[in-house]
Amino acid sequence: MRLSRYFLPVLKETPSDAQIVSHRLMLRAGMIRQQAAGIYSWLPLGYRVLRNIERIVHEEQQRAGHIPVLMPTVQPADLWQESGRYNAYGPEMLRIRDRHDRDMLYGPTNEEMITDIFRTHVSSYRDLPLTLYHIQWKFRDEVRPRFGVMRGREFLMKDGYTFDVSKEAALHAYNRHLVSYLRTYERMGLQAIPMRADSGPIGGDNTHEFLVLADTGESEVFYDSEITDLRFGDRDIDYDDPAQCRAVLEEFTSRYARTDETHDPEAFARIPTERQRTARGIEVGQIFYFGTKYSEPMGAMVQTADGIQVPVHMGSHGIGVSRLAGALIEANHDDRGIVWPEEVAPFPCGIVNLRQGDGNCDSVCEAIHGQLSARGLEPLYDDTDERAGAKFASMDLIGLPWRITVGPRGLKSGTVEVTSRRTGDSEEMSPEAAVARIADIYGRG
Numbered sequence: 472m473r474l475s476r477y478f479l480p481v482l483k484e485t486p487s488d489a490q491i492v493s494h495r496l497m498l499r500a501g502m503i504r505q506q507a508a509g510i511y512s513w514l515p516l517g518y519r520v521l522r523n524i525e526r527i528v529h530e531e532q533q534r535a536g537h538i539p540v541l542m543p544t545v546q547p548a549d550l551w552q553e554s555g556r557y558n559a560y561g562p563e564m565l566r567i568r569d570r571h572d573r574d575m576l577y578g579p580t581n582e583e584m585i586t587d588i589f590r591t592h593v594s595s596y597r598d599l600p601l602t603l604y605h606i607q608w609k610f611r612d613e614v615r616p617r618f619g620v621m622r623g624r625e626f627l628m629k630d631g632y633t634f635d636v637s638k639e640a641a642l643h644a645y646n647r648h649l650v651s652y653l654r655t656y657e658r659m660g661l662q663a664i665p666m667r668a669d670s671g672p673i674g675g676d677n678t679h680e681f682l683v684l685a686d687t688g689e690s691e692v693f694y695d696s697e698i699t700d701l702r703f704g705d706r707d708i709d710y711d712d713p714a715q716c717r718a719v720l721e722e723f724t725s726r727y728a729r730t731d732e733t734h735d736p737e738a739f740a741r742i743p744t745e746r747q748r749t750a751r752g753i754e755v756g757q758i759f760y761f762g763t764k765y766s767e768p769m770g771a772m773v774q775t776a777d778g779i780q781v782p783v784h785m786g787s788h789g790i791g792v793s794r795l796a797g798a799l800i801e802a803n804h805d806d807r808g809i810v811w812p813e814e815v816a817p818f819p820c821g822i823v824n825l826r827q828g829d830g831n832c833d834s835v836c837e838a839i840h841g842q843l844s845a846r847g848l849e850p851l852y853d854d855t856d857e858r859a860g861a862k863f864a865s866m867d868l869i870g871l872p873w874r875i876t877v878g879p880r881g882l883k884s885g886t887v888e889v890t891s892r893r894t895g896d897s898e899e900m901s902p903e904a905a906v907a908r909i910a911d912i913y914g915r916g
């Protein structure tokens with residue numbers, strides 16, 4: 472992508488209304504534009520990041536055997552009247568009336584709708600277990616939308632729903648989700664710690680939130696410091712094996728880690744003092760087992776192997792997809808801007824031409840651009856007439872993991888410079904070696 476033809480409205484000034492660094496950087500890097508309180512447009516650079524986050528979430532969901540669907544954003548109120556949540560949900564729900572005076576709503580979550588789909592099409596234990604998920608926009612009329620996409624009113628969520636014939640089977644689905652979430656966040660370069668939490672309006676008493684530690688997080692959390700040493704890594708887990716999933720859950724949830732809603736000061740005090748930690752965290756996901764809370768009132772029944780009709784056991788599992796864009800920046804930035812982890816970066820690398828219009832510089836940049844693009848690694852090529860300092864500042868701000876700098880001085884000896892955004896380390900090499908290096912980093916060598 473040539474910057475001269477792209478749409479990257481970076482801001483020189485720091486926006487005064489943005490209180491946290493990720494919000495400031497998203498505005499300055501031209502990733503988002505606020506359209507109303509808590510409602511954002513995703514500009515090209517932000518949209519690329521959002522799509523990358525979505526892609527990882529999709530891949531990891533499907534790896535765990537979950538099936539993608541797409542439900543609408545607007546829902547009829549009757550489903551929510553059936554479950555009893557229409558009144559219970561309160562002013563956070565955006566209620567809409569259509570031209571026929573029918574009560575509708577912009578979905579804050581989809582337990583009711585998926586239960587309706589299930590009861591229409593499934594009636595036997597033979598069709599279970601089943602997990603359906605989608606990645607769809609939600610609306611919650613939050614009292615205090617703030618921090619940009621972190622607490623929006625309209626936001627993108629991955630929400631998955633599990634259906635099982637028994638509590639035991641449903642708990643396997645819960646454990647499997649916990650494992651797949653650990654893997655999902657780690658792939659994005661994030662450490663998200665499962666913590667015992669409160670279930671709020673979703674219901675049930677089996678729930679964990681996933682928290683990314685950050686000073687700007689909205690949740691206060693208490694944990695045993697040993698927990699931050701745990702890594703999921705590249706374990707090869709059989710998601711269909713309840714014992715393997717349970718073992719991972721036990722490993723990651725046996726130490727004390729709780730949000731303030733479930734904090735137990737006495738239990739916390741029993742951890743050796745030097746391991747007690749109080750911090751703030753960003754909730755990037757939450758999983759719930761709530762049994763028959765929706766299936767019972769909505770009549771979602773299945774026949775068991777013994778021929779008995781029982782309400783199906785359900786759970787729901789959410790990932791804050793748009794919030795993750797902010798959380799990733801909170802966890803990956805320095806005083807010059809964003810430092811994207813490679814998996815989610817909007818472009819794998821940038822090319823800076825230090826002397827636009829110089830035949831040699833231009834043709835080397837074009838060649839690198841073409842060769843990387845041909846390998847599926849489309850770079851962002853700054854082919855504008857800006858001075859070098861401004862080009863470097865913009866590249867640092869938008870945080871592409873790698874930069875290839877092409878200038879007349881280096882080309883005299885046949886080299887370009889490859890620089891890591893994270894470490895700042897630079898290395899000179901031939902243009903061909905630079906392409907090979909980037910391809911190698913991204914596994915396209």
Ligand code: P5A
Binds near residue numbers: 580581626758
């Ligand atoms: C689980 C999936 C649910 O809604 N029903 C379907 C369950 N859970 S949740 O915890 O309420 O939300 C899931 C995740 O969505 C993100 N999130 C938000 N992101 C941005 N702005 C908001 N206002 C917002 N509210 C929730 C969080 O990451 C949360 O964990």
